[in-house]
Amino acid sequence: MFRAFGPGSTRRLCRWITAALLTVASFAFAQPDSEPQIEAAYLVNFMKYVEWPATTRVTTTICLFGRDTLGPSLAGYEGRSVGGKELIIRRANSPDDMQHCQLVFIPDVEEARIGAVLRWVAGMPVLVVSDTDGFARMGGGIELVRNGGRVQFIVNNDALARAGLKPGSQMLRLAQRVIGGER
Amino acid sequence: MSKPSNSTLTASAVFFTFSIVFNPAIAALDDDLSLEDLTRAEISSVSRRSQSLSNVPAAAFIISADDIRRSGALALPDVLRMVPGIQVARIDSGRYAVSARGFNGRFANKLQVLIDGRSIYDPFFSGTIWEHDPIPLEDIERIEVIRGAGAAMWGVNAVNGVINIISRHSRTQTGGMLASTLGSNGQGQVYARAGASLDADTSWKISVQGRHAEPSKQAANDERSEDRLNNSVVDFRFDKALAAGSDLSIWANAGHSSLGDLYPLTPNLLNPAVLLPITVAQKTSTQTLGARYRWLTDRGVESSLQASLGNASAGLENAFEESHTRFDIDYQGRFTIADHDLLWGASHRTVSDEVWSRYVVDIAKGEFTQHTSGIFLHDNWTLIPERLQLGFGARWDYTNLGGGTVSPNATLMWTPTRTDTLWAKYSRAPRMPARAEYDVSIYTGYQPPNLALPFPFNLPVVFRAQPGSKKLHQETMEGVELGYRSQLAQQFGIDLSVYRYRYSDIVSSTLGSQSVLVYNPFVMLAVQNLDRCNCGNGWLNGAELSVDSIISTAWRLQLSYTWTQVDMDASSNPIANAQGRNTERATPRHAVSLRSQWNLSSRQQFDAWIRGSSGSYRTLSPYTTETRVPGYMTLDLRYAYKLTNDLELAVTGRDLVGPRRVEFVTDYVPATPVVIAPAVLVSARWKF
Numbered sequence: 001m002f003r004a005f006g007p008g009s010t011r012r013l014c015r016w017i018t019a020a021l022l023t024v025a026s027f028a029f030a031q032p033d034s035e036p037q038i039e040a041a042y043l044v045n046f047m048k049y050v051e052w053p054a055t056t057r058v059t060t061t062i063c064l065f066g067r068d069t070l071g072p073s074l075a076g077y078e079g080r081s082v083g084g085k086e087l088i089i090r091r092a093n094s095p096d097d098m099q100h101c102q103l104v105f106i107p108d109v110e111e112a113r114i115g116a117v118l119r120w121v122a123g124m125p126v127l128v129v130s131d132t133d134g135f136a137r138m139g140g141g142i143e144l145v146r147n148g149g150r151v152q153f154i155v156n157n158d159a160l161a162r163a164g165l166k167p168g169s170q171m172l173r174l175a176q177r178v179i180g181g182e183r
Numbered sequence: 184m185s186k187p188s189n190s191t192l193t194a195s196a197v198f199f200t201f202s203i204v205f206n207p208a209i210a211a212l213d214d215d216l217s218l219e220d221l222t223r224a225e226i227s228s229v230s231r232r233s234q235s236l237s238n239v240p241a242a243a244f245i246i247s248a249d250d251i252r253r254s255g256a257l258a259l260p261d262v263l264r265m266v267p268g269i270q271v272a273r274i275d276s277g278r279y280a281v282s283a284r285g286f287n288g289r290f291a292n293k294l295q296v297l298i299d300g301r302s303i304y305d306p307f308f309s310g311t312i313w314e315h316d317p318i319p320l321e322d323i324e325r326i327e328v329i330r331g332a333g334a335a336m337w338g339v340n341a342v343n344g345v346i347n348i349i350s351r352h353s354r355t356q357t358g359g360m361l362a363s364t365l366g367s368n369g370q371g372q373v374y375a376r377a378g379a380s381l382d383a384d385t386s387w388k389i390s391v392q393g394r395h396a397e398p399s400k401q402a403a404n405d406e407r408s409e410d411r412l413n414n415s416v417v418d419f420r421f422d423k424a425l426a427a428g429s430d431l432s433i434w435a436n437a438g439h440s441s442l443g444d445l446y447p448l449t450p451n452l453l454n455p456a457v458l459l460p461i462t463v464a465q466k467t468s469t470q471t472l473g474a475r476y477r478w479l480t481d482r483g484v485e486s487s488l489q490a491s492l493g494n495a496s497a498g499l500e501n502a503f504e505e506s507h508t509r510f511d512i513d514y515q516g517r518f519t520i521a522d523h524d525l526l527w528g529a530s531h532r533t534v535s536d537e538v539w540s541r542y543v544v545d546i547a548k549g550e551f552t553q554h555t556s557g558i559f560l561h562d563n564w565t566l567i568p569e570r571l572q573l574g575f576g577a578r579w580d581y582t583n584l585g586g587g588t589v590s591p592n593a594t595l596m597w598t599p600t601r602t603d604t605l606w607a608k609y610s611r612a613p614r615m616p617a618r619a620e621y622d623v624s625i626y627t628g629y630q631p632p633n634l635a636l637p638f639p640f641n642l643p644v645v646f647r648a649q650p651g652s653k654k655l656h657q658e659t660m661e662g663v664e665l666g667y668r669s670q671l672a673q674q675f676g677i678d679l680s681v682y683r684y685r686y687s688d689i690v691s692s693t694l695g696s697q698s699v700l701v702y703n704p705f706v707m708l709a710v711q712n713l714d715r716c717n718c719g720n721g722w723l724n725g726a727e728l729s730v731d732s733i734i735s736t737a738w739r740l741q742l743s744y745t746w747t748q749v750d751m752d753a754s755s756n757p758i759a760n761a762q763g764r765n766t767e768r769a770t771p772r773h774a775v776s777l778r779s780q781w782n783l784s785s786r787q788q789f790d791a792w793i794r795g796s797s798g799s800y801r802t803l804s805p806y807t808t809e810t811r812v813p814g815y816m817t818l819d820l821r822y823a824y825k826l827t828n829d830l831e832l833a834v835t836g837r838d839l840v841g842p843r844r845v846e847f848v849t850d851y852v853p854a855t856p857v858v859i860a861p862a863v864l865v866s867a868r869w870k871f
Contacts, residue, residue, distance in 0.1 A: 034674065034733055035226050045218045068238040072670035075601040089601070091238065091569055094519040095483060109245075109325075112477065115428020116485045116519075133355055137383055138424065148828070149225045149785060174222050 038151045039131060039144055040073035043105055046127060046142060047082045049171040052102060053125050053164050060085040063092035063101035065117055066110035095120040106130040106140075114138060125164045136179050141165070145176060152176040226736075240574060240594035240606035242268065242666055242680040242727060246326040248351070253780055253790050255821040255835035255864065257364060257372050257394060259320065260313050264794055265776050267727035267743035268330040268680075269344070272796075272847035275410040275857045276368075276396040277314035277442040280847050283330050283344025284682070285723050285747045285770045289849040293614060293660075295333060295341035298348045299434065300513065301473055301491050304340055306534045306553065307505050309617030312497065315440045315467050316416045317348075319392040321362060321374055324351040330727065331664050331682065334612035335578050335592035338530070338557050342612040342660050343684075350434075353378055353420045356388040359871045366835075366864030369397025384424040391417045398443070399857035402845045408857045409443035409462050429478035434491075439468040445855040447805060448543065448626075450706045455643055456631040458805065460855055463502065469495040473511075485517040503544050507536035524563040526576070531556045536618065545624040547650065553618065555582040572596045580613075584621060588613040588657050602670040610664075613657040616690055620715060624649035627713070627851055629805040639699060642709040646807065648692060651714035658717065659687045674733035681726045689719030691759040718759040721751030721766070737782040745774040765850075768800040768809065785825075792819040803848040803856065810848055817841045829870040837862045 043062050052060075060082055064071055074089045081087070092101055098120050104127070106117055111132045118139055121128060128141045136143035136156040141163065143154040158180030160167055172178050216224070244266045256262045260279035264271045270287045272280045282291035290310030296303050296317075303317050304310070326348050333341035362374040371394070378388030396412040416438035423431045445460040473491030480486070489512070496506035515528040535552040561576025574594040581587045592610040599605070628646030635641070662684030670676045695712030702708055730742040749770045751763030776794040783789050795816035800809045818840045823833035838861045845856045 038221060038224055038226050041216050042218075042221055045216075045221060049218060071238075071601045072676075078601075093524055093563075093565065094521060096521055112487075113485065113517075115430075115477075115479050116483060116517075119428060119479055119483060133352070138428075150222065151224070151226060152222055171218060174218050176222075 034073075035146070035151065036070050036073040040070050040077070042144060042151065042153065043070070043074065043103060043129060044077050044080075044082060044087070046129065046171075047087070047103060049168040050127055050160070051166040051168065058085060059088050060102050061088040061090060061100055063090055063097065063104045065092050065104050065106045066113060067107055069107040069109065070105060098124060098126060101126050103127045103129060106132065106135075108132040114140065121163070123163075127160070127163065127165055136177075147176065154179065156180055238572075238596065238598060238604060240572070240596035240604075240608060240666075242330040242664065242678075242682075244268075244328045244330075244678075244729065246328070248324060251320050251323060251326075253788065253821065253823075254792070255790075255819060255833070255837065255866075256320065257370070257864075258313075259317070261837075262320065262326070263328070263346070265741070265743060265778060265792075266328045266330075267729045267745045267774075267776075268725070269328060269346075270745075270747075270771065270774065270796075273859055274847045274849060274854065275408065275442075275444070276399050277410060277412040277414070277440070278444075278849075279313040280849070281311065281313055283328075283346075284684075284725055285749050286343065286766065287770065287847075289852055289854075292340065292617070293342035294344050294346065295337050296346045296348070297337070299350050299432075299473075300475070300489055301434075301471065301511065305495070305497075306509070306532075307507060307536055307538075307618050308497075309340070309614075309619065312440075312467055314412070314414075314442050314465075315438055315469065316392065316394060316414045317438065317469075318350060318418055318436065319374055319390050319416060321360070321376070321392075322350050322356070322388075322390055322418055322420075324349045324355075330680070331608065332590070332592065332610035332612035332660060332662070334590035335576050335610060336526075336528075336559060336561065338559075338578060339555075339580050339582075339588055339590070339613050339615045339657075342614050342658075350418075350420065352386075353388040353422045354380060354386040356390075356420075357386060360869065361871075362866065362868040364864050364866035367862045368399070368860060369395065370862060370864060371395045372866075385422070387419070387421040389417070389419045391415070399860065401445075402843075402856040402858050405858075408855055409445050410857060412440070412442045414438070414440045425478075427479060429476070431477075432475045434473045435471070437468075437470045439466070441466045446853040447629075447855060448853060450643065450702055450708065452705055458629055464500040465498070466500070467495070467497040469493060483518065487515045489513045502542050503538075503540040505536060505538045507534050509534045522565040524565075526561045526563075527559060529556075529558045543626045545649075547622040547624075551584075551618060551622070553582060553584050555580060557581070570598055580615075582615055584618065585615045585655070585657055588615065604666075604668045606666045606668075608664040608666075609662075611659065611661045613659050615657055616655045620690055621650060621655060625851075627804060628807045630807050639707075639709060642699070642707055644709045644711050645700070645805075646711050646713055648713045648715060649695065651693065651695070651716045653716065655690060655715060656688065656717055658689050661685050661687075662723075676731045678729045678731075679727070682724070684723040686719070686721050686723065688717035689721070690715055690717060691719035691756075691762045692716060693718060693756050693758055713758060716756075716759070718754065718756055719751065719763055719766075720754075721749060721763060724748045724750070739780045741776075741778045741780075743774075743776040747772060747774075765800075765802055765809070769802075769850075771796045771799045771814065773797040773814075787825070788821070788823040790819075790821040790823075792821075793817075794819070801848045802850045803854075804850045805853040812845060812848060815841050815844050815846070831868045833866045833868075835864045835866065837864070 078089045108131050131144040136154040141159045154177045155175045156179045251262050260271045260281050263269050270282050280287045283294045290308050292309040296311045330344045333345035356378040357380050360376040364372040374392045376390035380386040394414040398407045398411050401408045419435040421433040442465050444463050447458040447460045449459040451459045471493035475489040477487045491511045494508040498504040510533045513530040518525045532555045537550050538546045557580035559578035563574045565572050577591040590612050594608045596606040627648045630644040632643045664682040666680040668678045692713035693716050695714040698710045700708045700710050725747045728744045732740045749767045754760040774796040779791045781789045798814035799812050803810045817838045819837045821835040825831045843858050846859050848856050
């Protein structure tokens with residue numbers, strides 16, 4: 001099988017690999033729980049456990065900043081009702097986009113731009129979440145941290161307070177760490 | 184092994200379609216998973232993090248730190264083998280030929296390589312010196328590989344691809360670490376690191392690494408070659424977060440590599456068909472000090488200013504010595520307003536070199552200072568929110584060696600759904616010939632005597648590449664790419680790209696003057712000069728596929744396939760014509776890689792990697808005839824066991840199956856082909 005492969009054996013190999021992948025992929029769909037999926041589920045949950053200032057909006061929006069790393073995992077939640085509001089997922093790349101967002105997620109590959117995004121949403125009731133190491137310490141709202149085989153989160157209470165957001169007490173209890181004083 | 188029939192294939196395809204259509208698990212996972220459940224959920228540790236690139240209009244591939252570790256590789260090029268469109272071939276125990284999208288060679292010159300934004304492309308040789316370890320693999324956060332032109336952003340030489348190595352932030356490397364590897368063929372590696380956080384905003388780390396390999400066996404006679412490798416590198420990083428979203432990073436890096444070789448160079452009276460090898464000792468070293476400051480203005484302009492100072496040398500004992508100092512300064516700005524995401528930048532580089540040589544290499548100017556300056560502007564314009572984005576930009580560079588160049592590029596990206604992306608890209612990218620191409624004369628080829636002919640036509644001929652009468656100018660690539668990326672389901676993604684590029688004015692040669700060289704009273708050689716000229720033209724076509732599939736919480740498969748075809752124009756110039764044919768035949772048509780990552784338990788990993796390439800024909804320097812480099816298919820295996828959270832042991836087998844092989848033969852620089860032998864490595868990593 002591992003002879004140097006000429007055109008014939010290449011074709012044969014390709015066919016084998018395609019067949020194997022297709023079969024294997026068929027089983028794949030039943031399996032949940034990859035890291036992006038857990039992170040996506042966290043974002044949706046934060047929408048339930050954090051209280052935004054009162055509004056007449058009938059929708060609630062999760063914005064994905066920069067390179068889209070969670071989009072495919074969040075697609076399934078789109079249009080659902082979260083806390084009585086319809087959930088919208090959208091991409092956000094500019095300061096103008098921020099006014100539509102209740103939650104902004106910054107993936108770790110966009111680490112260099114965290115400062116800019118935090119500046120854009122300063123003073124707005126927006127919860128900023130990231131899986132970048134050290135994010136909560138940098139002034140971000142909630143940091144998702146990988147701890148062994150689990151994803152946990154750190155809440156920066158001061159940052160939430162500045163944005164006018166109230167974290168639920170259950171959320172604070174479940175957090176791996178809470179930075180800043182209790183309200 | 185029986186061959187799967189077309190019906191097997193059809194059956195699996197049908198099964199596949201049905202399972203997508205009828206499987207409810209495609210919908211979001213566990214709607215009612217509470218926050219409490221989430222904090223307890225055990226994630227599949229084979230899953231990749233942050234690697235979906237669904238909204239990037241380029242053929243991009245990301246290698247994570249986990250991928251690097253699980254590859255079991257000791258050298259950076261071996262890690263790059265998993266990327267579709269990147270050709271990696273090992274020459275001996277330390278040397279590699281690495282290129283993006285064809286045109287591979289010992290100094291493949293169309294690939295830009297950057298570490299944290301600093302180029303490690305050698306300005307003298309026009310290529311990357313891969314035998315050198317530029318940074319320990321342990322210190323890499325991720326590698327972003329972008330195939331296709333990056334010249335509009337990264338400048339000249341980013342013609343066929345850019346490899347962006349992003350090092351780990353020092354705050355993630357506090358504490359100590361020791362790692363070591365021992366293996367067959369005298370391979371060994373030791374890595375040590377120390378780091379600390381001084382306060383919440385300040386951290387540093389320093390790491391050192393040494394790597395050794397004993398000589399390989401020559402393919403021709405199984406005798407030991409001279410490719411004993413000794414590498415060392417020390418890398419320091421300091422990071423400080425400053426107020427208001429600004430930060431400062433300082434890097435210091437020094438590395439040294441010594442690697443022997445056998446150059447067949449000495450004419451042999453008794454058997455003029457072959458040249459006798461001489462042993463050469465090659466040494467390279469680099470030192471770099473750099474800093475980067477990023478800040479944010481009140482209006483929201485993001486800025487980054489980076490400067491570095493360094494020197495590097497490369498030498499062959501008693502024959503050649505090149506050293507240079509360089510200074511780089513680079514500014515990049517970014518401002519996002521309304522539908523526009525604007526990026527701009529300016530950079531300057533000064534390289535002062537000094538070259539000394541004798542025997543085979545001659546250089547017109549022993550010293551030269553090259554200045555290169557450039558500016559660029561790029562806009563990503565969202566035409567329809569969430570759906571359609573237009574990107575366009577251009578870069579202008581000027582160098583005192585070859586003049587000015589313009590590199591424009593335009594992309595259009597359509598995301599009809601959250602999980603599908605279609606993109607198209609047009610680009611034009613220049614490559615400036617290197618200093619060596621402008622000023623160096625080198626003996627590159629040897630043709631044994633033809634005793635049937637009368638004197639002086641029966642003399643052995645040596646070919647000498649030298650600057651032509653007309654000054655070289657830039658090579659130009661212009662081309663289009665199309666790509667499709669889809670996350671068919673949460674655990675199954677595919678990424679496909681196709682491209683067609685046109686190359687003009689590639690550096691080739693034309694027949695020059697002839698002379699007779701008296702080597703000694705008994706040996707006379709005819710010298711045929713080959714004058715360099717911008718006289719190669721051709722097409723490059725290719726397709727790349729990567730499929731990433733998480734099969735169960737503990738098992739992931741990743742497939743890469745690359746198809747490459749070079750089609751050079753026929754030329755009335757016989758040398759350029761022959762070099763064009765060589766280029767076509769030197770590019771393997773197919774390459775494939777299938778990686779399996781399997782977590783046997785939370786403490787055990789078992790990985791397998793099947794990879795292969797079809798064969799090619801290359802000219803084995805210094806001879807002028809083509810030799811066949813056979814295709815191969817081989818297997819790497821790795822088993823790792825975590826004794827505690829901080830201590831891991833691993834056994835890796837590399838190149839385990841297949842006949843003994845030569846993976847590459849070099850043209851231009853003479854070399855003795857060696858056998859790529861199977862290797863077994865045992866390693867331990869300890870964090871404390």
